[in-house]
Amino acid sequence: xxxxxxxYQNFARxxxxxYVDGTWTETTPATTASVKCCIQPYRxxxxxIAPRVGGRWTDGMVSIDAESAIYPDKGGAMGxxxxxDGDLYEVMSAEKYVYGMSTDHWEGYGQKINxxxxx
Amino acid sequence: MTIPTSDxxxxxxxxxxxxxxxANNKIVFAHQNKPDPETSYLSIIPILSIKSGAGxxxxxYPGDGTIEVIHDRDIVAQITYFGPGAMTVVSSIxxxxxxxxxxxxxxxxxxxxxxxxxxxxxxxxxxxxYEDQANIDLRIMARYSDGIVDDLDWFNIVEYCGxxxxxxxxxLTRINL
Numbered sequence: 485x486x487x488x489x490x491x492y493q494n495f496a497r498x499x500x501x502x503y504v505d506g507t508w509t510e511t512t513p514a515t516t517a518s519v520k521c522c523i524q525p526y527r528x529x530x531x532x533i534a535p536r537v538g539g540r541w542t543d544g545m546v547s548i549d550a551e552s553a554i555y556p557d558k559g560g561a562m563g564x565x566x567x568x569d570g571d572l573y574e575v576m577s578a579e580k581y582v583y584g585m586s587t588d589h590w591e592g593y594g595q596k597i598n599x600x601x602x603x
Numbered sequence: 604m605t606i607p608t609s610d611x612x613x614x615x616x617x618x619x620x621x622x623x624x625x626a627n628n629k630i631v632f633a634h635q636n637k638p639d640p641e642t643s644y645l646s647i648i649p650i651l652s653i654k655s656g657a658g659x660x661x662x663x664y665p666g667d668g669t670i671e672v673i674h675d676r677d678i679v680a681q682i683t684y685f686g687p688g689a690m691t692v693v694s695s696i697x698x699x700x701x702x703x704x705x706x707x708x709x710x711x712x713x714x715x716x717x718x719x720x721x722x723x724x725x726x727x728x729x730x731x732x733y734e735d736q737a738n739i740d741l742r743i744m745a746r747y748s749d750g751i752v753d754d755l756d757w758f759n760i761v762e763y764c765g766x767x768x769x770x771x772x773x774x775l776t777r778i779n780l
Contacts, residue, residue: 501637503628506616506647508637557638597636 489520489551495564495575502560513565521550523568523594544596546573554578554590565597572597604747606676607712611743612649614712615680619647621708622699623684623692633683643686651681656744672749679719680741689737693722696739715744 498514526545546568548554556575557563563575578592612632620630625645633646656675663671684692699705700718709716719742726735765773 503631503637503640505627506612506630506632508631508635 489522489549491520491522492518493521493523493550493566493568494518495554495566497555497564499562499565500560501562510562517552517564519550519552519554521548521554523548523566526593544571546594548575548578548590548592548594550578550590550592552590553580554592556592566594568594604749606650606653606674606678607714607745607747608650610712611678611680611714611745612647614708614714615647615649615741615743617708618699618706618716619645619682619696621705622696624695625692639685643684645682645684645692648681650678651740652679653677656746674745674747674749676745676747678743678745680743681738682741683725683736683738685734685736687735689726689735690722690724693737693739696741697722700741709743713746717742717744 495517496513496515497517499510499512501508501510503509523546526547554575555561555564556577566573566575573594573596575592576595578590580588580590582588616630616632619625620627623630623645629640629644631640631644631646633648654677656677658675660675661673663673665671682693682696686692697718700716706716719740723738724736725738726733728734763773765771
């Protein structure tokens, strides 16, 4: 049994990234997974896992509770990509929670992809 | 045209790749919001600063009602290596500047290059230990044209006519532009 989320979210999965001639280059995601889940903006109390320059921030971050697997980046493979509130996000962390009851699910967080530098 | 950013980036990358012998995927342009390469790598800020060159702008009047401005720019590029032997790797870039064949890539792109500042050892803590880091600044000189090719429309009618003793001696001539 899993947590009964009611709405589906598409996750683009399987893109691979690396540097070519100095510029980051990614392949097109190989598959799209439709996952029942709940995505929410980070709340003030959830600021413990996002270290950045100058402290810990939650700007541009969302928490994800999903009924089935979601994947962060691993090696050269990029994390699942999804569109939330009109912006593109990437899954940065995901863990499976198994309680042995009707609440098994995946929890993770996503971060807005920022492409505002191109010098 | 505007400052040739693309030419500068291409020339810089080729030059640094040849000078250091590093693998293609170990040389990156900085600040892309993407993961750093694993272990050692070299980061390039292709345009750290821009200022007018010592010669100033050259303004050319070809005589056909147009103006061509040749801009002269001094651009500073910053190169930093992260990893063991950083001073040696960055020193190889300085060596290559003085090597006519290795620095020819800039000439081919209508640019020139020279050393701008001393190589600096920036070794700093990273995680639980120190990491070798070294930096060099290159000064790249670029000249590019900014032509004004349209009708300037500074005047619409020119009238040639005489004054004083020449009054009525020169027939009225009009040039309508």
